[in-house]
Amino acid sequence: MALEKAKIFTVASVKGGTGKTTTLLNLAGIFSLQKKKVLIIDLDLYGGAIALSLNIPNEQDIYRLVDDLNSNRFEIIDRYLVKYNDYIDVIPSPKDPRNASKIGSKYISVVLSKVIYRYDVILIDTNHFLNDITLVALDASDQVLYVINNDPSNLKNMATRIAIHKDMEQDNYKIILNESTHPGKEPFSKYDVRNILKENIDYVIPKNFYLKNIDKYILEGNILTLQKGIASKYKKTMDSFKNIAESLMKDKK
Ligand SMILES: Nc1ncnc2c1ncn2[C@@H]1O[C@H](COP(=O)(O)OP(=O)(O)O)[C@@H](O)[C@H]1O
Ligand SMILES: [Mg+2]
Numbered sequence: 001m002a003l004e005k006a007k008i009f010t011v012a013s014v015k016g017g018t019g020k021t022t023t024l025l026n027l028a029g030i031f032s033l034q035k036k037k038v039l040i041i042d043l044d045l046y047g048g049a050i051a052l053s054l055n056i057p058n059e060q061d062i063y064r065l066v067d068d069l070n071s072n073r074f075e076i077i078d079r080y081l082v083k084y085n086d087y088i089d090v091i092p093s094p095k096d097p098r099n100a101s102k103i104g105s106k107y108i109s110v111v112l113s114k115v116i117y118r119y120d121v122i123l124i125d126t127n128h129f130l131n132d133i134t135l136v137a138l139d140a141s142d143q144v145l146y147v148i149n150n151d152p153s154n155l156k157n158m159a160t161r162i163a164i165h166k167d168m169e170q171d172n173y174k175i176i177l178n179e180s181t182h183p184g185k186e187p188f189s190k191y192d193v194r195n196i197l198k199e200n201i202d203y204v205i206p207k208n209f210y211l212k213n214i215d216k217y218i219l220e221g222n223i224l225t226l227q228k229g230i231a232s233k234y235k236k237t238m239d240s241f242k243n244i245a246e247s248l249m250k251d252k253k
Contacts, residue, residue: 006039006119008112009248010141013128014157018147019178021049022214022224023205024125029225030238030245032087036120039081041111042093043137044127045100051092055221056082058092063099065091066107077114089119105132112140121249143248144173150186155196162199174202176244180237183207203244209237 011024024040031038042050042062051058060080068074081089091111094100115122124141126134138144148158158175165173177193179186184207193201211217217224224230231238 003117004120005116006122007142007249008116008122008124008140009143009145010124010126010134010137011145011147012126012134012138013147014161015149015154016128017181018128018149018154019181019205020044020128020147021047021053021125023145023147023176023178024123025050025053025223026225026241027245027248028088028123029223030241031121031123032085032226034245035087037118038088039115039119039122040084040088040090041122041124042091043108043133044125045093045103045133046097047127048093048095048097050090050125051082051095053218053221054084054090054223056084056090056092058082058095061092061094061099062111063094063096063103065111066103067099069107069110070104077118081115091115103133105136108133108136109140142172145176145244145248146173147176147178149178149181150188150193152187155188155193159197159199162197174244174248175199176203176205177201178205179207180205180209180211183210203240205240206237209234 011020013020021044028038028040040050042048048058060082065080080091082092083089094103112122124137126137146158146161148154165171175197186207188196190201211224217227225238225241
């Protein structure tokens with residue numbers, strides 16, 4: 001059990017499919033290699049991708065937890081924490097997507113208060129809509145990790161999002177340019193990207209990390225950064241993830 005409060009990191013984006021879930025799982029893998037206790041909370045409520053990607057049961061999902069809290073049936077948090085391995089637990093998104101809209105955003109802080117002293121790191125996955133649930137997660141986070149692709153609409157939307165953060169005087173976000181999902185489709189140079197965003201890119205997931213057989217890993221419930229074959233073949237990318245993990249733990253809110 002962690003003695004200190006967990007750090008909360010939310011993975012966000014302004015477009016779907018930029019690689020949020022994959023990035024979050026890869027970071028969870030890195031933290032677990034460092035023997036940190038990690039909780040993944042899947043707030044992509046309609047997607048359910050974390051439990052599916054990790055091949056873990058999702059009978060106990062965040063809807064059950066929130067519903068039990070709401071109706072005073074809640075007793076202990078342990079029964080809602082689904083174990084992936086010795087270091088990683090998960091609170092899955094609703095197994096039945098019809099329950100997603102029944103989760104009130106005010107319960108997200110209650111859920112966080114139940115787990116905050118049990119973990120070193122809490123990683124929150126989101127979808128790309130700026131809804132109430134995502135806003136609560138962003139607000140509770142020590143750092144927000146935006147995963148972006150190199151394409152015009154994504155970059156323009158991200159520039160708008162950055163402006164919102166600046167407007168609110170929030171600077172606790174990092175930008176990850178993910179070139180691994182669609183390698184070869186990079187219309188802009190890094191210099192252009194910086195100019196469009198008017199902001200630095202903090203990290204790059206390089207295009208050579210594109211894995212043709214990524215679906216095989218997902219089907220088998222494997223985290224890429226925990227696969228010895230991947231770790232030795234893609235040293236540069238592993239270093240990138242290690243770098244991100246380390247600097248996240250260092251940064252103050
Ligand atoms: N390194 C990679 N190599 C190949 N495909 C990838 C890689 N990272 C992500 N993908 C694929 O890109 C798609 C979007 O990734 P995902 O992590 O689900 O994004 P998001 O959570 O932002 O929607 C998925 O089909 C995923 O398998
Ligand atoms: Mg996702």
